[in-house]
Amino acid sequence: MMMLSKMKKGYLLALLSLVLIPAGCSSDQTTAKAKPQSKETASVKQTAMKTYEPPSMDKVPNGPLGDSIKLGFKILNETKTVLPNNVGNNLSCSSCHGTAGTDTTSPLTGVTAVYPAYNPRAGKVLTIEDRINGCFKRSMNGKPLEASSDAMRGMVAYLNYISTDVPVGTKERPWVVKNSLQNVPKVDLANGEKLYQQSCSSCHGADGAGTGATTGPALWGSNSFNIGAGMGRISTAAGYIQRNMPLTEMGGIKKGGLTDQQAADLAGFILSKERPDFAEKANDWPLGGAPADVPYELKSNKQ
Known part of the structure; x- marks a missing residue:
């Protein structure tokens, strides 16, 4: 509508x-006590991965896992064709996340390493499946996928694949420019x-x-x-x-x-x-804190 x-x-x-929008333990086994990790060492660990190059689709493994990864890749590029009942417009995931999320437009590389994560718009912690379905409901103007469907499993498998070697629990992805x-x-x-x-x-x-x-x-x-x-x-x-x-x-x-x-x-x-x-x-933003440029009324603003 x-x-x-x-x-x-x-x-x-x-x-x-609108004028302005405000914008561990020591590895030294010869000592009796573990040496405290220095701030410098912790900083190096946190910032070591400055860039990230995802594995090529040519290296997808054979078998059921590879088939699922390939399905996810196809869905990102041909979303409406593969999932016509879940897409309500003429867009695909790659419309915004270019080259199936692997180029610099809006990268999805490493995304599964940061989930689950708190989402202010939802006001709760989201899984990667929740985040995918949020895009289907909003950007695709469609319907969410069943969590146990082959399509959802395929998308998660693909996103995991292009996040290979990114440590789980990563907070920042320096190669992703907002x-x-x-x-x-x-x-x-x-x-x-x-x-x-x-x-x-x-x-x-x-x-x-x-x-x-x-x-x-x-x-x-x-x-x-x-x-x-x-x-x-x-x-x-x-x-x-x-x-x-x-x-x-x-x-x-x-x-x-x-x-x-x-x-x-x-x-x-x-x-x-x-x-x-x-x-x-x-x-949206049930706990408040909505950005100034949200183009619709929110219940939280009236409380």
Whole structure:
């Protein structure tokens, strides 16, 4: 169901008024007592993995585990084709997580090592399965997977595979750059529309309907992400656009060449368009602390 015009009007006003978004034991067995671990040693251990290169799909093992990993890889690239009953738009996981989560757009490498993890939006600790289903409900505007389904097992197997050698319990993944613009300037929707037609419409369509799930996904309308998706927040959308768009030089703009103002204008223009609603949105951030750019009313704000 598309958002009511009242909701759209309220969000437009919020965009136009937005100015800033605030952004062990010793290994020496000859001593009687264990030597305390120095702060320097602990720091080295915590920061040793600065980069990470996931194993190639060419090295996937044979047998049932390999088959499950390959299924997960296929799902990330062809989500709607493989799971038509769970996807409510024309996007795939790779629409945001490029190259099945292994490139720099929004990497999923190492993600299973950080879960379970507390999620402020949910107000509780989530498993990796919970996180996957959150994307299906929001970014894919669809339905969650059964936890015991082959599809869920395959996605987890694939995410585990591209997280090989990342220690379980890892808190930070330095190779993952967060797609977020910390200080969002006041949005100029007219300039955003101009920039969109200049550098985005050839891939995403003049009407935002897209030309392909991975080459040019839908950015608004019934076949795009819903209002509850992370990309529905202007700071996230602007950060993603600035880091990753356009894929190749278009309209005189090169990848990574957009200013904060241009990225904010583009994000504001895109998010000012109608998109599917998310019925559970008011329950987000139940314990409070919601970011300033959440584009909908929350129950926690009224308590």
